[in-house]
Every structure is written in C-alpha cells, then in structure tokens.
Amino acid sequence: MGAATFPIFNHRESLRGALLASIIFHCLLALSALVYTIWGGRMGKGWGQSLNSGSAVHVNAVASLPGVPLPQPRITTPNTVAVQNPGLFQNEPVPKPPPDLMAQKIPKFKEAVKIPEKKMLANPRIQKEKIQPPPNAIPYGQGGRPTMSYSSVTTSAGDVAIGIGQEDFGERYGWYVQAVRNRISSNWLLSTISPNILNAPRVYVDFDINRDGSITNARITQSSGIPEVDRSALRAVLASSPLAPLPADYSGNKVSVEFYFDLRR
C-alpha cells in the first residue's frame, strides 16, 4: 500500500476499437487505391502526358540560313575543341586509367602482381567489330563547314535551305525527272493490258539509275494485285534502259527512284 499506485499503469485498455479502426482505415485506403486505378485512369490524362499535344517544335539543324546574317564561326585555333556532341564518327574511346598499383598491398612473395581479370560480361564468341573512321574523317566541330549534300536554293518564291542528307534530287534536277517520266510512260503499253481492266490500284516500282543511265534493281514494291498490270509496269521500266546519263554536276553514283503507275482509262 505504501507504494504509490498509478491507475494508469493498471488500467487495461481494450485495443479492439483501435484495431478495428485501423482495419477499416486500411481497407478504405486499399479501396481508394483500387477505385483510383479503375476509375482514376479514365478521367483525364495520366501524369507526364502532354495536355496540349501537337505543339512540338520540329527543328532541322542547318549550318546557316541564307536569310539570317549570322556571324561566321571564327576558327581561332586548330586545337581540338571539346564538344558534347558525339560527332559524325565514333571517337576513339578514352583509355581507362590503369589500376593504381601503388594502392595495392605489396605481396610478400616475389611474384608478379596478379591483377584480377575482368570478367567478360558479353558473349566472348561475338567479336565486336571496331569501327575505323576513314582517314579523311573530321570529327564534329573540328573541321570547317560540312561539305556533304548541303545546299541552299534560291527559288522564285524565296530562299530555301535544304538540310543535310535531304538533298532533293527532284527539286534540283526537275528536267531529269521529267525526262525519265516521259521515257517510261512512252514505253508503258496499255495495249498489253486486257481492255476490260479500266483501272487498277497503283503499282509501285523501285529502281536505281546508275551514273551511265542504266537501270538496275528494278522490282515491284507494291503490286496492284493484277499480274498483267504489274508486268506491263515492270516491262516499261526495263524497256527504258538506258536512260540519259545522270546530270554531270550530280555527285552521286546512282539515284534511287520510286515510280508508280496509275492505270485509268
């Protein structure tokens, strides 16, 4: 009796109510998560999705626009400039620093230091070919202006810059395209197609024109579904070989052509 009694320690409180509340709360939590996954996704867009799609800006990188007088980049030093850009060709990989031998314990025995061999992760049977850049390759940012298929064209409508790798043969040599079209259409003999075929889906024929004008690799890429129309189209292309030689100032060795035939009569 002498000992002080603290009723709070002796009071045995029932945990049932709290447990029940906790269970109900968790059930509600799970239910709300479930409801959100079922219904929430249908309302509006999810996170991270653009709400106003289609406003993306398409950027074509060109060295300079003819209309905009940007200062020419001064080439001040022939030294290699560090650039973030990976460049046109793969650079030589930077060699990893050799393992710091000094940090290792010098072994007691006078044996060669055994550096643990790196475990090969990749399949050793597949040898990765090392890409050798050609001797005249200039890494990005270290040369002058690109001398690839890059051109700016002045048309009657204004100046047009044609980007790298998109040199439009048809734009530049429209007369050649027209000559090809006229020659092939003059060799397309509708009389070889039976007269009750009045029209047919387009036949697409792809071929290459070599430097000397000869046609190679002619093949039907999309059939019309009517064999005689396909044959007449392919025959028209093959009968037109050789075409006129490619334009003298065109730098490439060949031109790929996608040609279609529309039968309507």
Added chain:
Amino acid sequence: MNIRYVKYLVLLSIPLLAILAGTRVTKSQTEGWFRTGINLGQSTVRIAVPDFASRSADPRAVDLTKTFNQVLWNDLNYSGILDVVSKSLYPVNTPQEPQDVDFNGWSNPPASAQMLAFGYTETRGNSFVVTARLFDVHNPSNPGVLAKRYVADLNELSARDAAHRFANEIIQTLGGGLPGINLTKIAFVSNRTGHPEIWVMDYDGFNQHQITNYPSLNLTPRWSPDNSMLAFTSYASGNPEIYLYSLITNRRIPFPTYRGLNTTPAFSPDGKKIAFCSSMSGHPEIYLSDVNGLGLQRLTFSPGVNISPVWNPKTGNEIAFVSDRSGSPQIYIMNADGTNLRRLITAGGDAEAPSWSPNGLFIAFSWSVKETGHWDIYVIEIATGRIVQLTYNAGRNEHPSWSPDGRHIVFESTRSGKREVWTMLADGSDPHELTTAGENWNPNWSN
C-alpha cells in the same frame, strides 16, 4: 521461367531493332532519290531557242550562224518530244552568257519555257566555234543542264553538223536517253540522173549525194547495222543481183551471184547475215546467207512469191516477209530458221513492204485495203494485232522505214504529183517532203 522468357524476348528483339534501324539508314544514305509516276498530267517539254548571236563580223560566220540557228530550230521542232516556243513570245534580251539570262522573263508567260538553249558563235582562226548551253529556267540557282563547245570548219556542212550534234544532245538529255536522229542518213533510189541509182541524204533532206553510178537499174537499198555498208539490188550485169557496197572505201564488196532474180537484201541486227529473195530454185523464196556469201540456207518453201524480208531489230530472231501464197501479197512472220510461220494481218487487201520498228513491237507496212484500193502507210502492233492508219487521202504511199529512235517514219508518196521521199512522225503527223528532183523512192533509214 517467366523471367527467362522475358530475357529471350529482349534478346530476340535486339537484332530485329538493329535490322529496322539498318534499313532506315540505308534508305537515307542512298545518294539521292526521287519519286514520280505516270498519269500526273503529262506535258511535253517547252523549250525556247533564241537565235545564237555571231560575235564575229566575218560575213561567212554570220551566214553560218544563220544556218546553225535554222538547223537547230528544225531539229528540235521535228524531234517529236519537244514543244519549241514560238520566237514571237520571247523576252527582248537574247542571252549569250549565263549571267545574261533573265529567268523570270523566260519562265513566266508569255514564253512559259521550261528549258532555254542559247549561246553564241565566233571565229577563231579558220574555225567556226559554237558555245552552246541548255538551261533549266525553272531552277535559277542550279540551271545548267548542258554546256558544249563545238569547233567546226567554216563551211555549211560543218556548221550543220554542229547544230545536229547539239540538237542530239538536247534530245537525248530531255528525251530520257534515246539518242536523237539528227546525224542519221536516209538511202533512197533516184532517177534524176536518168537511171535509178542509189543516193544518200541527211535525215532532213540536205546533202543529197549519189552513191552508185552503174548505168542500169539499182533498187532496194538497205543499211548495215553499223552504217558502213549498203546492200541493194543491181541490174548492172544484166541479171538482178545482190550488191554490197562499202561506204568507207566506196567500193563494191563481193557477194555471190545466183541464177534468176535476186533482190531485197536485209542485214541481220548483228550484221553477220543477209536475208534476201532469190529465184535460184524456180520460185522467188527467202534465203539466208552469211555476209561473206557462205552458209546459204533456204527459209521458205511455198509456190508463189516470197520477198522483202525484214529482221526483228530487237531480237534478231524473227523475219517478216511478203508472200502471195494466199492469193494476194500479205505479210508473214517466221523465226529466223524458217519455223513458226504465221500470217500477220488476217484482213484482206494487198499488204507489202514491212518495216520492223526498232523496239520490235510494231511493223509499219503499206496496205491497199480492198474497199478503197488506196495505198497508205499503216502500223500494226504485233502482240495485239491493232492497226493504225498513218496516211489518209494523200496520193499513193508506200515503202515505210523506221528511224532508229522509233519516233519517225520515212516513206515514198505521190501526194506532190510525183513519187518523192517524205518523212513524218510515227503517229502520222507533220509530214515533210525531202526530195524534189526527179522521182525518188524506196527510202531506208540508217541505224
């Protein structure tokens, strides 16, 4: 198990992605490409040909420049693929150098030209030098299509030759690779000297000159495939025989003589054989022989006349000829060894003088339909038997012969009053009379 499956899927998808990426790369790395098609509203190329200016005051050079301009204009106008813009629609300034060209003036109406051929002439020493260019005036930043310099002699033939060569270049470039015919020649028979002799002229009728001088009958000239020889029928010895004549040495080349009628020789496309008509065995039949006269072989076996063989120039495997085995002259086709004989035209009338088109698809011939009795030039498409009439109500038209580009036909016609040599486009339009002196007939276009 599940995880391993996913791993395989990933491993499998890597090469697939690589292939896809690879195809994209190869497509974009080809050095240029274009896409075009047929049924886009075809139009012939409109070309403007302003007169070339003479930079030399030498009266001979001025005259030659005039000739050059005239010939160039005619060649382009008669090419069949170009639409030459009338000179009255040209801008005032006639360009001579590339910097003179007013692109808008030429490409906008009224000229509305797509191509522009221009340049100038000058004399250098004893040479007549022509600097000629072809521009695409729709593409001012990159207009140059052709740039040529021709060094000719100070005479008309040479100046005409320069004009023909430049026209040929333009036609080959804008026509899709088929060479022009401006340097080709036409052989024909003319009696202007009193006897029918073999003559040769340029394709436009200029430079007519006599080849044979046998005071007798000379007929049916045919060119060899390399244009170095003419084969024809000559009565010089009294008997109709096959003569070969070299245009390089201007001498006769020996060919065997046979009994009876020997006529209508035709070189095979490889130039190694000659098919001809001979009655050595009684009836006129088609024979085949090497050019040197060896290897004689008879191809037809039928009573009646078999004459006028002509080879398929594309394959060299077929011969068309005229036979009256059905009662009237009709055109038949057989293989070059005499097999697979069939009649070409099933309709009646008299059909003669077949000429096989260079692409092997058509035969031009002269035909007298029973109903009218008029002789006209027709073209038949061999595969389908479709027949197109090229001449109408214009005298008697016979002996067609195709140009090597397949766009022109030369023939003889009496429409001007007497038998003369005419040319026309292969659709029958734009007839031109080439000869006027005496009577001229039996033309054959060189290769």
